[in-house]
Amino acid sequence: MNKELEHSFVELLEKHQNIIHKVCRLYTNNYDAHNDLFQEITIQLWKAYPKFRGDAKFSTWMYRVGLNTAITLYRKSKRSINTQQFDGVEFKMKAEDYDDTEEQQLKTLYNALHQLNDIDKALVFLYLEDKDYTEISETMGISEVNARVKMNRIKTKLKTILNP
Amino acid sequence: MDELELLKKDWNKEDNKYPKLTYNEIYKMILKRSSSIVKWIFIISLLEFIFWTFISLLLKDTESMKRFDQFNSDAVFIPLMAIGYVILAYFFYCFFKNYKTISATDNAKVLMENILKTRKTVKQYVAFNLIYLVISTIIILIFEFNKDSIFIEQVNQATANGQALKFYVLFIITVLILLVVAIGVLLLFYWAVYGLLLKRLNRNYKELQKLDE
Structure with missing residues (x-):
């Protein structure tokens, strides 16, 4: 059951990953921070996934969790220091x-x-x-x-x- | 053209400008551990509960506390301890109840409020402990003054030397300094830990509140 859940989740996320990338693009300004936030959003989505009901669109649900992670839950990790900067159009x-x-x-x-x-x-x-x-x-x-x-x-x- | 419309056009145009993670890369991510502030608040809160329980157990076993048994102090200390445990249980229950309601799928404001509520419960518990610490110290002092033979002997000795006042003043000042230092260190610790942890959340919560004024 768990494997099935994992599989369906990862598959959906792979398809909709751009939503997370876009959130990361707005809230971070270097490559490592981008990856770090991406990972935390993915973890939060996965944690919330068992309660996800089909009544909301998967993407809509992703917006919510993604933004909540970016503005509230995310704690910048130390890894994101000392890396090259990029502007938003890099x-x-x-x-x-x-x-x-x-x-x-x-x-x-x-x-x-x-x-x-x-x-x-x-x-x-x-x-x-x-x-x-x-x-x-x-x-x-x-x-x-x-x-x-x-x-x-x-x-x-x-x-x-x-x-x- | 509206600036945001220009941006929107670009924003939704190119999908290939983002990294494309593979199934396996995403799968690996879900196996990793979260480092969200909720997790940190949870860990720190549990440590606080453990810390205060540990302190009270530690105090119970000290020599001076054992001496208290001779003073017929049960009538005061048993209710005091019982109150302490009941309140601990109450805070523990509230804390877990609050913690359970935190969900990343709530709207931004509700999520922030729920996190702050969890934090507030622990804050109240800490405040309770500090008050409890002060009250216990006062009660212990009253017993010391009235019943502790070693202490009374020291007082008598000081009185005989004509230094009773000095003795009392020194004693009370020492106790006060110890209390203030202990409370100060704890408050500084909370301020630093939670200040850092919740800085962003507090700032964003204020910003949201401002929007809805």
Whole structure:
């Protein structure tokens, strides 16, 4: 039974691993920290998996556990010190997909994202993942109106960073 | 174009920019141990329970405590000890109940609240122990002053030398210093350990609260 559970979990996670990578991308700024957080999220997901019921989508459930781990449960390990830094766009991108200004803008945007606090990052993450305000408010435990207000403030903040 | 829309476009565009972990790599991860703050709070809390139980057992077996048996002190100390154990059991129950409710699948705010609640239970237990320590010390002192023959003899000797006041003052100051040092060290320890552990959680919890004001 346990083996079956393990197998189904790992298979699902392998398929949806990008969600975790995206969380890690937002909350860490070097390769080791990325891996470290990825591992902790995976462990937390696995711990919660026996209680996972099919009534929620696996990915939706992952968002919740992933963000909770990043903003609350995760304790930075010592391993994440002394490693080379990368900015948010270090992952290989195809050059032809970008014109110069857009690429530059994106770089600045990703840098700006990294400067946001943990909670703001979570809101932006859910927004980027195309979640509606109902889901954002449910994931964070704040009201929908406040989630909307906050999101608008973040947008303004990013706009000012881009066009000072 | 809206800045975030530009970002969103890029965010959802490329899947191949992330590392792709294999089935085996993920499988290995689930066998590893968590190093989450909940686990640390759990371990430290258990150590606290053990520490205080150990201290009370240790005190019970000391020579001076054994001497207390001669003072007919049972009427005071047995209820005091019973209260101590009942309260320990109560805190233990609350702690486990709180711990069980912590779930990574709750929403962010509820999760943080549940963790802080667990922490608060242990904090109250520590506060209880510190108060208990002070009260026990006072009661022990009262017995010492009134019933302990060795102590009374020392007092008489001091009185004979005309130094009764000095003796009392020195004695009380020594006890006070010991208590203050013991409590100070413990508080410093809690402040450092929990301060470091919960710094991030507290900061994020405040931020969430601010959002909902």
